[in-house]
Amino acid sequence: MLGYALRRIAGIVPVLLILLTVSFFVIRLAPGGPFASARALSARTRAELRARYGLDRPLPVQYAAYLRALAHGDLGRSYSLRDEPVAALIGAGLPVSAELGAAALVLGVLSGIALGIGAVLRRGGLIDRALAPLAAVTLALPSFVTGPLLALVFGLWLRWLPVAGWQPDTPRDLVLPAITLALPLAASIARLTRAGLLETLSASYIRTARARGLGRARVLWHHALRPALVPVVSYLGPAATYLVTGSLVVETVFELPGTGRYLVMGAIDRDYTLVMGMVLVYGTLTLLANLGADLLHAWLDPRVRHEPE
Amino acid sequence: MSSIPASAEAHGASGEATALLALKSLSVRFAGVPVVDAVSLAVHPGECLGVVGESGAGKSLTFLAALGLAPPSARVSGEARFGATELIGRSERTLDALRGRRIGVVFQDPMGALTPHLRIGTQLTEPIRRHTGLSARAARARALELLEQVRLGEPARCLQQYPYELSGGMRQRVLLAIALSCDPQLVILDEPTTALDVTIQAQILALLAHIKRERGIGLVLVTHDFAALAGLADRVAVMRNGRVIETGSAAQVFHAPREPYTRELLAAAREPPGPAAAAAAADASGTGAPVLAVEDLAVHYRRRAPGLRRAAFVALEALNVALAPGESLAVVGESGCGKSTLTRAALRLIGVAHGRIAWLGRDVGTLPERRLRPLRRALQLIFQDPLASLDPHLTVERLVGEPLEVHHRALGAAARAERVAAMLERVGLDPALGARRPHELSGGQCQRVGIARAMMLAPRLLVCDEPLSALDVRAQRQIGALLDALRREQGMSVLLVSHDLNAVRRLCERVLVLYQGRMAELGPSEALLTRPLHPYTRALLEAVPVADPDVQPGRLGAVPLSERGPPAEPGGCVFRSRCPLASVRCAEEHPPWIEARAGHWVACHHWERGADGMLRA
Incomplete structure (x- = not known):
């Protein structure tokens, strides 16, 4: 298991390098540049700015300089946001985004699995019958609709929770955004859990377990649930990508000072260093999430660990 | 109902009162359709009841229903008494107190019957801990004891392993250990040996006979194979279409069956040796190049050994065999011996390490796939699982006509339909x-569709990979006869991969025995199957159960081979670790491939010693 984990972690570095390389060149190939829009600058000022940020050098030289700086932990300075170091911008926003993402992930996975199990325990019961239509509605509604809707009900009418905004050390601020972000996740996971559990419960080894008189609870928790969760775990990789992109919208809707907005701003303003910083952060997160999913998979199914490559 | 008086007779006046398990008018319906119909049976302490019938007869479902393990859509009625407790309609909680504790069950499919992600130790100790309240340490000690009783080597290591690390025979032993773990009064075995090799089957049957003798518990042995019951069952019940059609003592049912259907099943199990198959159309054979020939063929698989080292696994080594036009050749051996690998490599469906392959006299070893395709027409395949090998979305007509669509595009739809209908009729299927679609057909019908499809292009060679093993006894005979007739008519060659030595004798002129990817023996089937030269061939033959309760018990005592060990060290004879004749020479020197008798080849240093000991029984 440990050898498998180490091999997989070592595999992340080259993937990340490829991701950074492709992003580095693609964003520079896109039309326009950092100082092309916004204010009308004289040709001379623009040339001076470009020279200051090293943008007048050939691309391979810029790329080598970027990698060298990166190796020293220097992500560069933002072009558009008052010359702030990108590392500082991310350092300020990431805790908020990470808290939101983690909360949504835990909420979505736990409630999804619980609902899926509930539906299977009582076939044809309330949860089982309500699950499919509810999941369809939840998945169809974009979060810029569900977010304001939740804010309207729980913030304005019931006045239980703040409508928007964020203060440090006030978890209440994150409740509605986390729920908004978690809803589609919970819906998908509930459906996957239900389907997976129904399939494993009809497996031959479940019959053997029942024939041993192990009792319903033991059969469900020890024999059926682990294999049933394999599809859920496989979905965690794509789920991480969803959380990253979904957080852009949710952070905007609920006015959270997270990092999501930097990705949008950076892309629009052609703020190369900011975009590269965000690609590095979100790329690492996504790869780690996929790695975590694979390690969980190996834990669920011992055969995976010994599989030849 | 007839079984109750019968059992009362056999066990004196107290009969029914002492029964361990008594079923009375037990019926199981799916959507109103009875699948088990008013079955009455009884099992007594120390007795083995054999329940025999073809698939779909409702034999397994009868006992699953009695234990509350039938699928949720089943409607169960009637009575099933275990001692004084009625089982039908009881809560899971009540049944859980009996299942695993008083009643053990072993299911058919040892590959799927163990939970894949739990260690053997966990699965074996959990019923012990639950039912007897032993501590974890005491349960582990008990588990080790049980694994020794079912004769599993290295029990301590086995406890740490996962099911996928064990062979089919080892898993079946583990399942038996689990069933026996809480000293049950009754053990129900559902086709316990069907999925296993003959040599392993013989060991498991011998183990069951031993357990029955030692423990004096009641056994129910559910099977489609009369031979598996011989020597074990004290009483036999024959089921057909959900009903018990005949019950009686083993001697009575085996020697004086009342029902014609019972006689038919017995006849199928007691296939008389009969004349071995002869070559098709004598004028076609002997002339012309071999249809298929391999020379010095070797296939190696790379697989990851535990840890980071890679180890090459030798699947086939030094294979030399040629198949003349019109000839039928069988390849036999235990699972994992390389039978299927040989057919796949010879058809160039997998890569080979080295060796020469020729089709119809033409060297194809180096031809690219694009150039092979026109030649492939002449070499057709049929598979073991007839249903799985047919596209479920297509109709039978499309399936059978597909080869024409691909290889004879000029043919019009009407002409194609005509040829398809003629072929369906030829293989014994109603053109209607x-x-x-495949799922609407029986197993035998599906296999006929597979054969019709393969025959559509009038192949020169038909490769059949275990074509009979998924079928019922009667369907096996019919399909076997069909293959034989087609071969004679068309003068084509047949390469049959099978573990059923009776079918091999009927269908093939020559037999090739493989052991661990190497040729052990090759010869005319009549000679090879009655006077084998290689000790391994002899062991295979002795392991085949005989459907006669007077002969079989002696065979159950003498187990010819141990469980397959690890692959032998390189150098020397690969079979030596299991061989009763092994000597120092066998460890040092690889036995040469010699023609011991005319056309009868063997790779054994001691074949002359082996040939003296005539086949028992």
Whole structure:
């Protein structure tokens, strides 16, 4: 298991390098540049700015300089946001985004699995019958609709929770955004859990377990649930990508000072260093999430660990 | 109902009162359709009841229903008494107190019957801990004891392993250990040996006979194979279409069956040796190049050994065999011996390490796939699982006509339909079935569709990979006869991969025995199957159960081979670790491939010693 984990972690570095390389060149190939829009600058000022940020050098030289700086932990300075170091911008926003993402992930996975199990325990019961239509509605509604809707009900009418905004050390601020972000996740996971559990419960080894008189609870928790969760775990990789992109919208809707907005701003303003910083952060997160999913998979199914490559 | 008086007779006046398990008018319906119909049976302490019948007869479902393990859509009625407790309609909680504790069950499919992600130790100790309240340490000690009783080597290591690390025979032993773990009064075995090799089957049957003798518990042995019951069952019940059609003592049912259907099943199990198959159309054979020939063929698989080292696994080594036009050759051996690998490599469906392959006299070893395709027409395949090998979305007519669509595009739809209908008729299918899809057909019918499809292009060679093993006894005979007739008519060659030595004798002129990817023996089937030269061939033959309760018990005592060990060290004879004749020479020197008798080849240093000991029974 440990050898498998180490091999997989070592595999992340080259993937990340490829991701950074492709992003580095693609964003520079896109039309326009950092100082092309916004204010009308004289040709001379623009040339001076470009020279200051090293943008007048050939691309391979810029790329080598970027990698060298990166190796020293220097992500560069933002072009558009008052010359702030990108590392500082991310350092300020990431805790908020990470808290939101983690909360949504835990909420979505736990409630999804619980609902899926509930539906299977009582076939044809309330949860089982309500699950499919509810999941369809939840998945169809974009979060810029569900977010304001939740804010309207729980913030304005019931006045239980703040409508928007964020203060440090006030978890209440994150409740509605986390729920908004978690809803589609919970819906998908509930459906996957239900389907997976129904399939494993009809497996031959479940019959053997029942024939041993192990009792319903033991059969469900020890024999059926682990294999049933394999599809859920496989979905965690794509789920991480969803959380990253979904957080852009949710952070905007609920006015959270997270990092999501930097990705949008950076892309629009052609703020190369900011975009590269965000690609590095979100790329690492996504790869780690996929790695975590694979390690969980190996834990669920011992055969995976010994599989030849 | 007839079984109750019968059992009362056999066990004196107290009969029913002492029964361990008594079923009375037990019925199981799916959507109103009875699948088990008013079955009455009884099992007594120390007795083995054999329940025999073809698939779909409702034999397994009868006992699953009695234990509350039938699928949720089943409607169960009637009575099933275990001692004084009625089982039908009881809560899971009540049943859980009996299942695993008083009643053990072993299911058919040892590959799927163990939970894949839990260690053997966990699965074996959990019923012990639950039912007897032993501590974890005491349960582990008990588990080790049980694994020794079912004769599993290295029990301590086995406890730490996962099911996928064990062979089919080892898993079946583990399942038996689990069933026996809480000293049950009754053990129900559902086709316990069906999925296993003959040599392993013989060991498991011998183990069951031993357990029955030692423990004096009641056994129910559910099977489609009369031979598996011989020597074990004290009483036999024959089921057909959900009903018990005949019950009686083993001697009575085996020697004086009342029902014609019972006689038919017995006849199928007691296939008389009969004349071995002869070559098709004598004028076609002997002339012309071999249809298929391999020379010095070797296939190696790379697989990851535990840890980071890679180890090459030798699947086939030094294979030399040629198949003349019109000839039928069988390849036999235990699972994992390389039978299927040989057919796949010879058809160039997998890569080979080295060796020469020729089709119809033409060297194809180096031809690219694009150039092979026109030649492939002459070499057709049929598979073991007839249903899985047919596209479920297509009708029978499309399936059978597909080869024509691919290889004879000029043919019009009407002409194609005509040829398809003629072929369906030829393989014994009503052309009206052409509109159906595979899942609407029986196993035998599906296999006929597979054969019809392969025959559509009039192949020169038909490769059959275990074509009979998924079928019922009667369907096996019919399909076997069909293959034989087609071969004679068309003068084509047949390469048959099978573990059923009776079928091999009927269908093939020559037999090749493989052991661990190497040729052990090759010869005319009559000679090889009655006077084998290689000790391994002899062991295979002795392991085949005989459907006669007077002969079989002696065979159950003498187990010819141990469980397959690890692959032998390189150098020397690969079979030596299991061989009763092994000597120092066998460890040092690889036995040469010699023609011991005319056309009868063997790779054994001691074949002359082996040939003296005539086949028992």
